Amino acid sequence: MNDLRSLTLLPQEQLVLASHLEIRALQRYRRLASHLRPRHPGISRLMATLGLECANHLVSLREAAERLGLGACIDGEKDAPTRMSRRWRPTSDDDPAENVVQEALEAAIDSRRLAHRLLETNATPELEVSLLAFDKHKQAECRLLEECLAEDGNRLESKAVQAG
Numbered sequence: 001m002n003d004l005r006s007l008t009l010l011p012q013e014q015l016v017l018a019s020h021l022e023i024r025a026l027q028r029y030r031r032l033a034s035h036l037r038p039r040h041p042g043i044s045r046l047m048a049t050l051g052l053e054c055a056n057h058l059v060s061l062r063e064a065a066e067r068l069g070l071g072a073c074i075d076g077e078k079d080a081p082t083r084m085s086r087r088w089r090p091t092s093d094d095d096p097a098e099n100v101v102q103e104a105l106e107a108a109i110d111s112r113r114l115a116h117r118l119l120e121t122n123a124t125p126e127l128e129v130s131l132l133a134f135d136k137h138k139q140a141e142c143r144l145l146e147e148c149l150a151e152d153g154n155r156l157e158s159k160a161v162q163a164g
Contacts, residue, residue, distance in 0.1 A: 008123040015065045015073040015127075018118060018134055019058060021111050023075065025141070026054035032104060040097040046148055047104070050141055057137050064130035098152050105145040112138035 009017070029051030036044040062074045115138040119131040 008121055009118070011068055011124040011127055012070050012073040014118050014122065014124070014131065015061060015070055016075075017114065018131070019061050019065075019074045021114060022054050022058045022061065022134075025107070025111055026051050026058065028104065028107060029054060032100060036097060036100065043097050043101060043148060043152075046144065050144065053137065053141070057134065060133060061130060064127060068124075068126055098149065101145060101148050101152065105142065105149060108138065108142045108145055112142050 029047045033044045033047035033051060036047060058074075062071065065071050065074045112135075115131070115135045119135045122128060122131050
């Protein structure tokens, strides 16, 4: 019974899950962009860009829902919970940017897995294109965060070599 392909969700359930995932990601990236802006403007811009991409994808999901007559399934961003878990609330301004980006990557990986599961278990042909775009969007999100971490790591290594 662990075969995910045998599980299916109703289209409205898929849309609700996908939209909640995007709203949470949008809020997370906006908060991280704001938190990182003073000390790490480059990483802040990346977070803001990722948030914008989430907002754009949320619009796409809403359009797909409306085409199916399920527009009510997509919550507006204003209707979504605004509370963030402690995991995503930086503890201080001294948090290393690398740690914050790593936590964002972990959340993005979780989102990517769920997006892929939604695509795998989709039984609604009208949602195929939207869920495929959602899956690709989450893959790109992870790739950008991984590249950001790699660049940050390379900078730290070069500083250590210069200091040594």
